[in-house]
Amino acid sequence: MKKRYSEEQIIKAIKEHEAGAKVDEICRRMGISSGTFYNWRSKYAGMEVNACFG
Known part of the structure; x- marks a missing residue:
């Protein structure tokens, strides 16, 4: 199954x-x-995106 969101x-x-x-x-x-969303939050909370947004 393909992930819908990165x-x-x-x-x-x-x-x-x-x-x-x-x-x-x-x-x-x-x-x-x-x-x-809450599943994502429990899995990914505290993680950082390793990219520059600007």
């Missing part, structure tokens, strides 16, 4: 949430359930 995209979504974005807003934009 780790980079997942970590960016988690960072958005940490910065104050609402979970339901992120989920609606990405087309995922809140359960998926």
